[in-house]
Amino acid sequence: MKHSGISAIAGEFDGVSLGDARLGERLRRIVELSAAAPDDSFPEQMQTVADREALYRFFSNPKVTIDGLLEGHVRQTHERLRGHPVIRVVHDTTTFHFSGEREGLGLTRGGASGFLGHFAVAVAAAEEREALGVLGVRPYIHQDAAAHRGMTPSQRVAASRAKSRQQKESSRWEKLAGDVSDALPDGVRAIHIMDQEADDYDLLAEMHRMGLGFVVRADPKRRTLNDGLCAKELLASKPAKLFRNVHVNSRSAKKAVVTRGRHPARSERDAALRIRWSRITIGARQHSTSEIPELSFWAVHVFEPKPPKGEEPIEWMLFTSEPVNTLAEATAVVDHYRARWVIEEYFKALKTGCAFERRQLTSFDGLTRALGVFVPIAWRLLVLRTLGRAPSPKPAKHVLDDEQLLLLRTLLETRRFPLPSPATVRDVMLGIAALGGHIRNNGDPGWLVLGRGFTRFVEAEEIWRLARRCDQS
Numbered sequence: 001m002k003h004s005g006i007s008a009i010a011g012e013f014d015g016v017s018l019g020d021a022r023l024g025e026r027l028r029r030i031v032e033l034s035a036a037a038p039d040d041s042f043p044e045q046m047q048t049v050a051d052r053e054a055l056y057r058f059f060s061n062p063k064v065t066i067d068g069l070l071e072g073h074v075r076q077t078h079e080r081l082r083g084h085p086v087i088r089v090v091h092d093t094t095t096f097h098f099s100g101e102r103e104g105l106g107l108t109r110g111g112a113s114g115f116l117g118h119f120a121v122a123v124a125a126a127e128e129r130e131a132l133g134v135l136g137v138r139p140y141i142h143q144d145a146a147a148h149r150g151m152t153p154s155q156r157v158a159a160s161r162a163k164s165r166q167q168k169e170s171s172r173w174e175k176l177a178g179d180v181s182d183a184l185p186d187g188v189r190a191i192h193i194m195d196q197e198a199d200d201y202d203l204l205a206e207m208h209r210m211g212l213g214f215v216v217r218a219d220p221k222r223r224t225l226n227d228g229l230c231a232k233e234l235l236a237s238k239p240a241k242l243f244r245n246v247h248v249n250s251r252s253a254k255k256a257v258v259t260r261g262r263h264p265a266r267s268e269r270d271a272a273l274r275i276r277w278s279r280i281t282i283g284a285r286q287h288s289t290s291e292i293p294e295l296s297f298w299a300v301h302v303f304e305p306k307p308p309k310g311e312e313p314i315e316w317m318l319f320t321s322e323p324v325n326t327l328a329e330a331t332a333v334v335d336h337y338r339a340r341w342v343i344e345e346y347f348k349a350l351k352t353g354c355a356f357e358r359r360q361l362t363s364f365d366g367l368t369r370a371l372g373v374f375v376p377i378a379w380r381l382l383v384l385r386t387l388g389r390a391p392s393p394k395p396a397k398h399v400l401d402d403e404q405l406l407l408l409r410t411l412l413e414t415r416r417f418p419l420p421s422p423a424t425v426r427d428v429m430l431g432i433a434a435l436g437g438h439i440r441n442n443g444d445p446g447w448l449v450l451g452r453g454f455t456r457f458v459e460a461e462e463i464w465r466l467a468r469r470c471d472q473s
Contacts, residue, residue, distance in 0.1 A: 009035040012073040012376035019063050026058045027069070030373060035458060038377050039355040039451040059366040066137060069372030073379075074183075077122055077133025081188050088123040088336055089135060089180055090193045090343040091173060094350075096357055096367070104364030106141035114357075115141050115364055117371065118172045120180050121346055123193075123339045128390040131342050131382050134375050135180045138172055139368045165202050165289045173198050174206040181212055191215060191322065193340050201282065204319065205290040208297075213321045215336045220301070220317040225281040225294060231317055235276050235301040241327055243275035243302060243334075248314065264312045271304045271314050275334070277324045298324040300333045345386070350378040352447040353454075381447075381454060388429025389444060396423040407464050408457065411435060432457050 010031055018024055033045045046052040058064060081087055097114040098105060105113040117139045122132040165171050177192045184190060191213040198204075199218040207214050220232035227234075250268040281296045297319055304314040320333050350356050354374045361367050387394055396405055408431050409419045417434045420427050430438070433445035436453030445453075 009377055009380055012076055012379075013069070014072045015075055016069060016072040018068055023058065023061065023063060026054050027373075030055055030058060031377075034373060035377050035380075038353060038374070038381065038455065039448070040455070041355075041358060041360065056361075059361055059369045060363075062365075064369050064372075066139065066368045066372040069369065070134070070137060070375060073133060073376040074135060077135055078183070078185050080132045081122060082185055084124060084132075084188060086125050086189050086191060087132065088125060088129075088193050088339045089177070089190045090121045090123055090340050091119070091176065091198070092195060092340070092343045092347075093118045093172075093197070094347045096351075096371075098357060098359075098367070102362055102364065102367070104141070105367075106143065108142060115139055115367070118176060119343060119346070120176050121343050123342050125336075127335075128387065128392065128394075129339045129342055130386060130390075131346060131379060134346075134379055135183075136176050137371065137375060138176055139364075139371060140169070140172070141364070142169070165206075170197075170200055170203060171206075173200075173203050174210070174212075177207060177212055177214075178210050181210070189213065191336055193336055195340060199319070201285050201288050201295070202290045204282075204295055204297075205284070205288075205292040208295055208321070209292065215318055215320045215322070215333055217337065218299070218317045218319045220315060222282065222317075225283050231280060231299050232301065234280055235278050235299060238276040238278050240274040240276045240303075240305070243273040243331070245270060245272050246314075247271075266311055267308075269308060269311070271307070273302055273304055273314060275300065275302050275327070275330055277301065277330045277333075279324075280319075297321055298333075300324055300330050302334055342382075342386070346378060346382050348447050349381045349385070350374060353381045353451040354378050355451075381451065384425070384429055384432070384454070385445075385447075385450060387425040389426070393424035393426055396425060396428050398425050400428055404461060407461055408432070411457070411460055 010028060013027060013031055016024065016027065018027065029051065033047065033051065042055055043052055046055055093116055095108050095114055095116050097108060097112045102113060105115055108114045108116070117137055119134060120136040122135050124130045124132055173194060181190050192207070192215075194214065194216045196217045196219065198216045199222065204216065218231065221230045223230050224234055248266065248269050248271050251264070251266045277298060277300045279296060280299045281294055283294045284290055284292065300318045300320060302314070302316040302318070307313040316334070316337065318333055318337055322329070322333055324330050324333060354377055356371065356374050359367060359370050361370055384399055387398060400408065405423065408428065412419050412431050412434060415434055417431060419431050429445070429450070430440060432453040433450050434440070434453065435456045436445070436449040436451070438445040438449045438453065
C-alpha cells in the first residue's frame with residue numbers, strides 16, 4: 001500500500017492543486033497539525049497564532065473546495081484499487097449536527113442545524129473488508145426539511161411527486177454510483193452496496209440503465225410481478241438451506257428509537273440462519289418517472305426461522321444484479337452486503353475519532369472544506385482499527401515502516417507494554433491504544449482512546465524525526 005504508515009496522511013493530498021502555491025503550503029501545514037491530534041479542536045491543533053489565522057483564512061477561501069481537497073485521496077485510492085478485479089463500493093448518508101449559529105446550515109431531523117453528507121467508500125472484496133479509501137463525498141442541505149414545514153402529509157407527498165428524478169435528493173444514490181464507476185481504473189469492477197433507503201424503483205432502474213452492479217437491502221414485502229406475490233412470499237416457495245450460526249449483539253431501545261424502528265431492540269443471542277434465493281421481477285410504481293416498465297434481477301433472503309420468544313427475527317432481503325444459481329453465489333451476495341458496516345465505522349472515525357462535529361467554523365462552506373481535510377485522516381484511523389481486529393493477522397509493516405515500529409516499541413517500553421516480535425497490525429493497534437490509556441484486559445479499544453493514542457504517537461514521531469535530523473546535521 002502506498003504511504004502505508006499510519007501517520008503518512010500528507011501523501012493522501014499529493015497532487016492537490018488549489019490554483020495557488022501558497023494555498024498548497026497552507027494545506028500541507030494544516031494536514032500535518034490536524035493529523036497529529038485529530039480529536040483536538042482547531043485552536044489546540046494549531047501551534048501558533050499565525051497557524052490559527054492561516055487556517056481560518058484557508059477555510060474561508062472560495063478557491064478551496066471539497067472536491068479539490070479530495071482529488072489526491074481519490075487518486076491514491078484508485079491506485080490502491082489496482083489489482084482488485086472486484087471491489088465493493090459502500091454508500092450511505094450521515095447527518096452532521098452543529099451547535100450555535102452557522103451561516104448556510106439547514107434543518108436536520110429533530111429541528112437541529114447541520115448538513116448531510118453522502119459518501120462512497122471502497123472496500124476490498126476479501127473477508128477482512130479493508131477500507132481502501134473514500135471515492136466520493138456529496139455534502140448537501142436537506143432543503144425539504146424547511147420547505148415542507150407546516151405542510152400536511154399529503155401535501156408533502158404531492159410536493160415530492162412534482163419534482164423530476166434529477167431534482168430529488170434520493171437521486172444522490174445513483175448519481176454518485178455512476179460518477180464513481182465512470183472514474184474507476186481499467187480492469188476494476190464495482191459492486192455498489194446500499195441499505196434499505198436505496199430500495200426505490202427509480203433508483204434501481206437507473207442503476208440497471210447504467211449497467212452497474214449492486215446489492216441493495218429491500219423491503220421483504222415489496223410487491224413483485226410474479227403472480228402478484230411479495231418478495232418474501234415468492235421466496236417462501238423456494239427450498240431454504242442452512243446458512244450460518246451467527247452471534248447477535250444486543251441493541252438498546254434507545255438505538256431502536258434513533259433508527260426510527262428499522263433496527264428494533266434485541267437481546268444478545270446466537271441465531272441459526274437459513275438462506276434461499278430466486279429471480280424476481282418488479283414493476284414501476286404508480287408515480288415512477290422511469291421509462292423502464294419492469295426490472296428483473298435476483299433476490300436473496302436470509303432469515304431466522306425460529307427466533308426466541310419476544311425477539312424479532314433476523315431478516316435480510318437483498319436485491320442484486322449478481323447471478324445467483326448456487327449456495328456459493330448466494331453466500332457471496334450476503335458477504336458483499338456484510339461490508340456495509342465498514343461505512344458505519346468510518347462515520348464513527350470521522351465524528352468521534354476526528355471530532356468533526358465539534359469544529360467551530362461559522363459557515364456551511366467552511367465546514368465542508370474542513371470535511372475535505374478530515375476525510376483521509378478518518379480513513380487512516382479506520383484502516384488501523386479494522387486491520388487490527390481482522391481474524392487473519394497482518395504484519396505490522398502494513399501500517400508502520402521500520403522506523404515507526406522502532407519508535408512505537410521504544411515508547412511502549414516505558415509503559416511496560418512489550419511489543420511482540422514480529423509484530424502484527426493488531427499488536428500495533430493495541431500498542432497505540434495503550435499510549436492513549438487503554439488497558440488490554442478491557443477488550444478492543446474504542447474510537448476515543450485510539451484517537452488519543454494516535455495523537456501521542458504522531459507527536460512523538462515528529463519530535464523523534466526532528467532529533468534524528470539534528471544529529472545528522
